[in-house]
Amino acid sequence: MNGLISSNAFWTIWLFIHLILAVGLLGALTHQAMAVALPARKAAGGIMTRYRAVPAAGYATAVCVLWVLTFLVGSYIYTSYRINIRIPLEQGHYFKTGGFFDFKEHVATLGLVLLPAYWFFWKNPQNPEYDNARKGVTLVLAVMCWFLFIVGHVLNNTRGFGA
């Protein structure tokens, strides 16, 4: 852009930033989801036990920040997607791919609105009143995040980097 880099490179860089943020979010949420679904009783053990034994509450703010940043960068890329990706997808009759991308945008917003309660529940881990809600909202967000990531990955394979 502005003669420094091509439009193609510009959007590819933003797509890459979106990917890096999404990977961080996916890792943090998966750790947390494992910690609440299958809490480890001992810190040491095999790799799966150690994976589940993370101090899950410490991830809450990072998850919120990463979700918002990934959402904002994705929203920015979306403008290019609407013109340069979706129209060729429709012309190529990739309707399921296009439909799943729209599904992804809805899920991203549904996840976004859960963040205030999610953050509050995790910032009060000593309160047993929030245990079930904390577990439920964390698992829902983790499933959403995996869905968003996989759909984004498939879409990128269809027409993403360098397209």
Add this chain to the structure above:
Amino acid sequence: MSTTATTNRISPATTAGSSLATSSKFKTFATIFSISGPLVYCLTVYLNWPVFTYWPATGRLAWGFGAASTSDGPNMTWYGWTLTTILISAGLGLMAMMLPERMMRKLPLALVWILPILAIPFVIYSLMFWWRLAFRLG
């Protein structure tokens, strides 16, 4: 070698200094915002109430809903739907903060994660035009 410490819990000290995390008003705002969010989003999509519409081909922005056109190209309403949802949910959250705390205690917190799951079938249904095209032409 192992320890008996449970490490996936955090001590109350971690939340010290965070006034939001200990505020009952914020708890009310956060739970009402998150509970109403999926409902408001579904309603916003169903009624097509974007705060604004964006046309990415020309960079045009307009209040409310605007259709795709030959001069401006395809329209984008998702940003507007998201903003509508945030504004209405935040408004509901702020109003709930004025209610007596005992009323909020009766609200099941499980709604925070149940309602987004219930919203998924509606979202899939709202994309029926894609699935129909895939079935007919894909």
